[in-house]
Amino acid sequence: MPPLINNELCIVCKKCADICPLDVIKYQDGAVVVLYPDECWHCRACVMDCPKQAISMRYPLSHMLLHYDAPKTIKRCDHEH
Ligand code: SF4
Ligand code: SF4
Numbered sequence: 001m002p003p004l005i006n007n008e009l010c011i012v013c014k015k016c017a018d019i020c021p022l023d024v025i026k027y028q029d030g031a032v033v034v035l036y037p038d039e040c041w042h043c044r045a046c047v048m049d050c051p052k053q054a055i056s057m058r059y060p061l062s063h064m065l066l067h068y069d070a071p072k073t074i075k076r077c078d079h080e081h
Pocket of ligand 2: 012014053
């Protein structure tokens with residue numbers, strides 16, 4: 001899922017377009033637009049560099065799945081079966 005740009009907050013400094021390693025965001029006709037949303041790999045560089053916090057990230061569901069850390073020690077079962 002691509003980033004979302006809030007045009008109310010954006011001052012069109014073009015930093016996000018400059019920083020994106022995959023050219024997902026482009027400057028076009030006086031605004032920055034998410035031109036290639038499918039190419040975004042969610043590195044968050046644009047989010048971190050935006051001086052106006054105008055970019056929010058939408059993560060694919062697969063990025064949001066919780067994971068569980070297995071216990072480091074395995075308890076021995078004292079019961080006789
Ligand atoms: S998250 Fe990374 S790849 Fe995606 S638009 Fe921002 S800078 Fe580009
Ligand atoms: S970095 Fe933020 S303020 Fe600058 S053009 Fe991109 S969205 Fe707009």
